[in-house]
Amino acid sequence: MDDERAIEEVLDTIGDEHARRVLAAISREPRSAKDLSEECDLSLPTVYRRIEMLTQYDLVKDQTLVADDGNHYKVYESNFESTVISLEDDEYKVRIYREENLPDRFSQLWDDLNPE
Template identity: 70%
Template sequence: MNEESSIEEILDTIGDEHARTILASISREPGSAKELSERLDLSQPTIYRRLDVLKENELIKDRTLVADDGNHYKEYTCNFNSTVISLEDDEYDVRIFREENLPDRFTRLWDELGVQ
């Protein structure tokens, strides 16, 4: 979760039925907005609105691809493996677990060790 995303924003985002449907779909198979619209029987504006909110909260990632006709489009994938919402001392905490690739994990470990 980025520093600017509040717990309320994350909970509102994953509390939205369409956003959860999109997340479930792209966790199984990446897709473009058009593919998601067809796959989920939702309008493209609905898909784009949810994708924007999911991206703002770093719950999805995208990559730009080039179609056979030369047009560009974005393909969306889920950006996390699981979430944990906990309540302790009257405060909520949301933890988002992401799968890191080996170079990123090594860099993070190196930084945590304070090696210059």
């Protein structure tokens, strides 16, 4: 997939109202699909579709837990700290910052401050 199409699809995903509601809920704490359905007032299939969309761009990660009764279920959580969307030379750029790439963020900031 080319970068321009990928950026457009990420913007479309983030632009989806239901996806934003799911992201907002899981940014506070991990939640199951059932909890998301109730909190966001969305049907369970809608929640699963949005989670699938968000997972496609690595914006959501999941973890399998075991309930007291032995049943397994997944909880979903945000997989990024922040997103910056910029317009440079008539071209959109999307940068997704993740906790694990803080050294990369510092390097990028340093490079931005010290152009050669």
